Amino acid sequence: MMEIVKKGGMMEKLVPIELDYKKLNGISKEQVAEHFDVLYKGYVGKVNEIREKLAGGFEGLPNATYNDYRELKLEESFALNGVKLHESYFLGLGGDGTVPDEIRKIFAKDFGSFENWQEEFHGLGLASRGWAVLYYDLDEKRLYNGLGDWHSHGGVWNAKPVIVLDVYEHAYFMDYGTKRKDYIDAYFNNLNWNYILDELKNIKKWP
Numbered sequence: 080m081m082e083i084v085k086k087g088g089m090m091e092k093l094v095p096i097e098l099d100y101k102k103l104n105g106i107s108k109e110q111v112a113e114h115f116d117v118l119y120k121g122y123v124g125k126v127n128e129i130r131e132k133l134a135g136g137f138e139g140l141p142n143a144t145y146n147d148y149r150e151l152k153l154e155e156s157f158a159l160n161g162v163k164l165h166e167s168y169f170l171g172l173g174g175d176g177t178v179p180d181e182i183r184k185i186f187a188k189d190f191g192s193f194e195n196w197q198e199e200f201h202g203l204g205l206a207s208r209g210w211a212v213l214y215y216d217l218d219e220k221r222l223y224n225g226l227g228d229w230h231s232h233g234g235v236w237n238a239k240p241v242i243v244l245d246v247y248e249h250a251y252f253m254d255y256g257t258k259r260k261d262y263i264d265a266y267f268n269n270l271n272w273n274y275i276l277d278e279l280k281n282i283k284k285w286p
């Protein structure tokens with residue numbers, strides 16, 4: 080039997096967030112329940128399951144082609160990003176879509192105008208296979224739009240996601256079928272700009 084050469088260490092179990100909105104405008108309760116209870120909570124459960132296995136360490140030397148430890152670490156990042164991105168997505172909704180003047184000012188600096196940003200972000204939602212994300216890049220010190228086709232792909236190191244749009248079909252197919260454009264319109268109508276403004280202020284003091 081192989082000797083265990085390294086212990087991953089126990090981590091605290093992830094606990095799912097709670098949603099305090101019950102109804103969105105143009106995105107049904109059933110759609111949100113399926114998305115939140117099945118998909119999102121499923122990722123939380125998988126992170127905990129993977130970390131429990133990782134806490135047992137690994138046997139022998141890991142290998143970059145295939146080895147149980149490598150696969151667990153890879154899927155840990157998939158599940159964990161699935162949790163983080165979904166939390167930003169759900170917490171960013173539940174508002175009435177009204178954009179505060181302060182947001183318009185902040186966005187105008189990096190995108191010319193709020194409308195420029197919104198037009199590009201809508202296009203990003205059509206171009207992506209999974210995620211459209213407005214993030215703040217801590218190195219370039221600016222807001223920027225990025226896409227990720229799956230949870231463990233397309234993330235930018237040292238960048239903080241600010242606005243997250245889920246365009247996997249599971250996020251809208253019950254309500255909109257193939258009409259993704261209409262779902263993105265509904266998404267904008269439900270954005271909680273006060274939550275987003277708080278997120279921005281947590282990053283830095285804006286001029």
Ligand SMILES: [Fe+2]
Binds near residue numbers: 118245250
């Ligand atoms: Fe999702």
